[in-house]
Amino acid sequence: MLTPAGCQSRRDRLAAIMEQNGWDLFLTGNRRTAYYFSGTLAAADQPVAFLLRGDGRHDLLTAEVYSASRPVVLPYHDLLPRLRDALGSGARFAAVELAGTPGIYSSLLPAAVDASADIYRLRKRKEPDEVAEIRESLGFCAAAYRAAREVIRPGLTELDVYNAMNAAVVKAAGTTIHFAGDFACGERAITAGGPPTARTILPGDLYILDLFPARALYFGDTCRTFAAGEPTSGQVEAFQVVREAVALGERAVKPGVRAAAVHAMVKEFLDSHEITRKSFWHHSGHGIGHHGHEAPRIQPGSDDIFEAGDVITLEPGCYGTHLQGGIRLEDNYLVTESGLENLFAFPMELRPGV
Known part of the structure; x- marks a missing residue:
């Protein structure tokens, strides 16, 4: 599995790209990219969202796909309120990895730019x-x-x-x-x-x-x-x-x-x-x-x-x-x-x- 040190190094490299482009927030709903930056591997059918802020703080959000206590019908929608709270209202220039991020997540940042090509280039060099x-x-x-x-x-x-x-x-x-x-x-x-x-x-x-x-x-x-x-x-x-x-x-x-x-x-x-x-x-x-x-x-x-x-x-x-x-x-x-x-x-x- 990926290590905390490796994930930190990749987040630092992303933070440098964010600073260069003037982004103060990055969002992805791609489970592969979330693993790449966090080291936590969500299940293939599990909703996930990863956020990195310009000050280095990051969040990893997931939602249940099954619960013994309640029916889970739309797990991606279940994550929306928590994601909305995590995004807050402070971001001025946001970027979203649109490739692999559900539209219901990226719609929370309608003015965001697409960071897909930047993430693709970042992945080229391996830690x-x-x-x-x-x-x-x-x-x-x-x-x-x-x-x-x-x-x-x-x-x-x-x-x-x-x-x-x-x-x-x-x-x-x-x-x-x-x-x-x-x-x-x-x-x-x-x-x-x-x-x-x-x-x-x-x-x-x-x-x-x-x-x-x-x-x-x-x-x-x-x-x-x-x-x-x-x-x-x-x-x-x-x-x-x-x-x-x-x-x-x-x-x-x-x-x-x-x-x-x-x-x-x-x-x-x-x-x-x-x-x-x-x-x-x-x-x-x-x-x-x-x-x-x-x-x-x-x-x-x-x-x-x-x-x-x-x-x-x-x-x-x-x-x-x-x-x-x-x-x-x-x-x-x-x-x-x-x-x-x-x-x-x-x-x-x-x-x-x-």
């Missing part, structure tokens, strides 16, 4: 407690891959593999947690991903497992590709090219470098090899945090520039029927002043030792 939460989620990725590597074989289904991974994640976490990802196997993974199905694993299939678990809100987001059986020489060659593309991206990312330039470099490298040419159709990576995709976005048209404190993914890939599926490899990194620190140590292997 140590955020990195720690991401590291914990990466531990669940490793548990899932260890289980998958042991069970993947022709004749099983995608659901069989998913169930083995999910059991390993539950055991590692000590409870159920959010465990989503792309679980498509073989040629189904060439242009798609998504939940597992009853599709049977065929001999020679490649199995892409792009996982993004989270105990609270901060995701790990990694990908490994495994062969169902002994890989072909073409699959081994393509795997090596994609692994080299990952290493190319790792060397290229530094503070001050444009994210779009790294994507162009990775794509040019993959297109320079016959076996991977013109099959890499998606982004090369992205930032992660309490949303699965955040800045910096490593793709064409991105204006993002890497800076120390970013936590990113790199995920080049190649796809085609000649491979009987696709290959995607993805690690997570902390951008430092000198380059990248890899946060995920699980080996990149088609099969153990390959």
Whole structure:
């Protein structure tokens, strides 16, 4: 979970933005942002409001969604009187994160400006407690891959593999947690991903497992590709090219470098090899945090520039029927002043030792 020191640091950074823009009050009803600044994680269906004032005082308000003593019909409306009291009448220049804040809350500040873009930019640089939460989620990725590597074989289904991974994640976490990802196997993974199905694993299939678990809100987001059986020489060659593309991206990312330039470099490298040419159709990576995709976005048209404190993914890939599926490899990194620190140590292997 996020720490008091980390939350204070983020509130201080927001307070600096407020002072720069002349805001004396900030309001959000977004539970992710409320967690980001307070360290208190409301339930997904629980109304929440977070306020920060220009003098540094802050409030976190929540409302019940169930009560044994009375029926709760409109919990968001139940929070309104307390929020109205907390807002008071002293704010002259207020800002609201309109993205994710219920309209009945923002309507209390009709003259407020939208702070959504400011919060998005603020989230880009991660504090140590955020990195720690991401590291914990990466531990669940490793548990899932260890289980998958042991069970993947022709004749099983995608659901069989998913169930083995999910059991390993539950055991590692000590409870159920959010465990989503792309679980498509073989040629189904060439242009798609998504939940597992009853599709049977065929001999020679490649199995892409792009996982993004989270105990609270901060995701790990990694990908490994495994062969169902002994890989072909073409699959081994393509795997090596994609692994080299990952290493190319790792060397290229530094503070001050444009994210779009790294994507162009990775794509040019993959297109320079016959076996991977013109099959890499998606982004090369992205930032992660309490949303699965955040800045910096490593793709064409991105204006993002890497800076120390970013936590990113790199995920080049190649796809085609000649491979009987696709290959995607993805690690997570902390951008430092000198380059990248890899946060995920699980080996990149088609099969153990390959």
